[in-house]
Amino acid sequence: MDSQDRNHGKRSRHWIRVRRVLTLALATAAVGLACVPLPDAPDPPPITEDGTPGPDAPNIVFVLLDDLDETATPYWDAMPATKALVADTGRSFTESFSPTPICCPARASILTGQYGHNTGVLTNGGEQGGWETFTEGGGEDRAVSVHLQQRGYRTMFVGKYLNGYEEV
Structure with a gap:
């Protein structure tokens, strides 16, 4: 395996980790937003x-x-x-x-x-x-x-x- 293949493998693993972190961050934000109470609508x-x-x-x-x-x-x-x-x-x-x-x-x-x-x-x-x-x-x-x-x-x-x- 030459150095170019090793570098490609490292970059691929790096982006997999970045995607996992971003997915976790977005999921956490979505759960947090879902817990925020909405203001009550005025009564008709x-x-x-x-x-x-x-x-x-x-x-x-x-x-x-x-x-x-x-x-x-x-x-x-x-x-x-x-x-x-x-x-x-x-x-x-x-x-x-x-x-x-x-x-x-x-x-x-x-x-x-x-x-x-x-x-x-x-x-x-x-x-x-x-x-x-x-x-x-x-x-x-x-x-x-x-x-x-x-x-x-x-x-x-x-x-x-x-x-x-x-x-x-």
Whole structure:
């Protein structure tokens, strides 16, 4: 055995020891972190005897709008007063986030708190999109409105929900 082979063997044993020490250190840290108590979550607002939220429960108004970009909405020219009002008193959100750039998957995402691909709504219509896909995949059962209703809130929806919803 020449000196090069002996040095290779020493280096290999050295790295095996280093890996063992690192593994032990990481395992110890993981066990230590697992023992750290997490802060208690705040109690949800109490529900009164009649099933409504208590007096400390916040009022919630959720407004969802889309396609208001001046370049994306060709209808602004048909509504000059509205266009001026929005331009003069509106807000521009220059640092915002959308889980997906398509309206139905984005709406399904915000209504359920899931990424668009987890809601099953991948497009605006057809077999992988729209209201039918959302409801068939259980999206309405997971929607934020259901959770609010379970806490005693009255919820209401007005306007466009998802493309392809049935007539009422």
